[in-house]
Amino acid sequence: MADKDTNLRQFAGYNMKRAFNVVQHDVNTTLNEFGLRMVTWSALSVIRENSGLRQSRLADILSIERPNLVVLVDQLERSELISRDRDAEDRRAYCLNLTDAGEALYQKALVAMREHDKRMTSGLSDEERETLISMLRKIEINGDLEGNANGSLPTS
C-alpha cells in the first residue's frame, strides 16, 4: 500500500514539494486562529524587522509582485496591525510599521509558529535542522544564479 512514486523520490524537488505542502498546511492551521496566513505573517515579520519599510522594498524581500502586495498591505492596515504613513522625503512612498496591536499579535503568533516549526522538524536534532536550512539556502542561491531571481517563468 506504499506510494509507488519511487522514481520521483530520487528528485530533491519532488520531496521538497511534498514536504512543503504539509508544512504550508500546518502553517495555515497554526495562523488561522490569529486571522493570519503564511504571507501576512511573513509581511508582519519583515515590517517589524525593518521599521519604516517601503512597500516596494517589502515586495522585493518577499519576492511578491507589487500589485499583489497592495491587497495584502490593505488587509493588514484594515486589521489595524500596521500603519501606512507618507514618507516626508519622498511623497510617493509609504512607510510601513507595526502598530501596538500588530506587535502584540506578532508575539502571540510567534509562539505558535515556533511550536509549529518544532512539530514539523520533530525527529531532527538541532544540528540536523540547521544543516537542512543551510542546504535549502544553497539550493535557493543555485536557483537565483540560474536566473530565477524574480524574472518571468513559463507556467504552461
Place this chain on the structure above:
Amino acid sequence: MADKDTNLRQFAGYNMKRAFNVVQHDVNTTLNEFGLRMVTWSALSVIRENSGLRQSRLADILSIERPNLVVLVDQLERSELISRDRDAEDRRAYCLNLTDAGEALYQKALVAMREHDKRMTSGLSDEERETLISMLRKIEINGDLEGNANGSLPTS
C-alpha cells in the same frame, strides 16, 4: 543590500518555500521544451511505474483531487502520451499506460530533469543530497501524522 528577513530565516518552512520556488521555476523551464509541466511530468513518471493504474489511484499517489486530475489526464491523452482503456473487470474505471511516444518523451525529459536536479543541488555532495531528501521525507511524514494526509485545510 542583503535581504532583511533574518527572523523568517529561522523557520524551516520559509527556507523551504523559497528554495522550492526556484526549483519549480527551473523545473518548468526544463520541461517547457517537452511540452510538460511539473505535474504532467510527475503523472507520466507514476503511470510508467504502475502500469494499468487507475485515475483515482494516481490522484492518491500524487495528492491531487480527482476532479483536477481529469483535466491533466485529458491533456496527456490528447497529446497521445498515455492511453486510457476501460478496465474489463470494472467498467467504471480506466487503466492508464504510457504510449510509445510517452515512453520516448519521458526518457528525453528524464535526461533533462537529472541535469536540472544536479544544477539545483550543486554544492551538495551525494551524501548531503541523500541527507536532504531523507530529512524532507521525515518532515512530510511529521505533517501526515498531524492530519495533513489529504484532509481539508483553511486557506483564509
Place this chain on the structure above:
DNA sequence: TATTGTTATACTCTATAACTATA
C-alpha cells in the same frame, strides 16, 4: 523620463458539491 503605489485583469492551482454510469 523613472519610480511608487495602484487598478484591472488573466491564468494557474486547488478545493468542494453534485452529477453519470457502473458496481
Place this chain on the structure above:
DNA sequence: TATAGTTATAGAGTATAACAATA
C-alpha cells in the same frame, strides 16, 4: 448504497500592462 470518473465552480496565488502622483 457506494465507487470511478466527470462537470461546474469558486477561491487562492501569481503574473503583466497601464495609469496617477511624484521625483
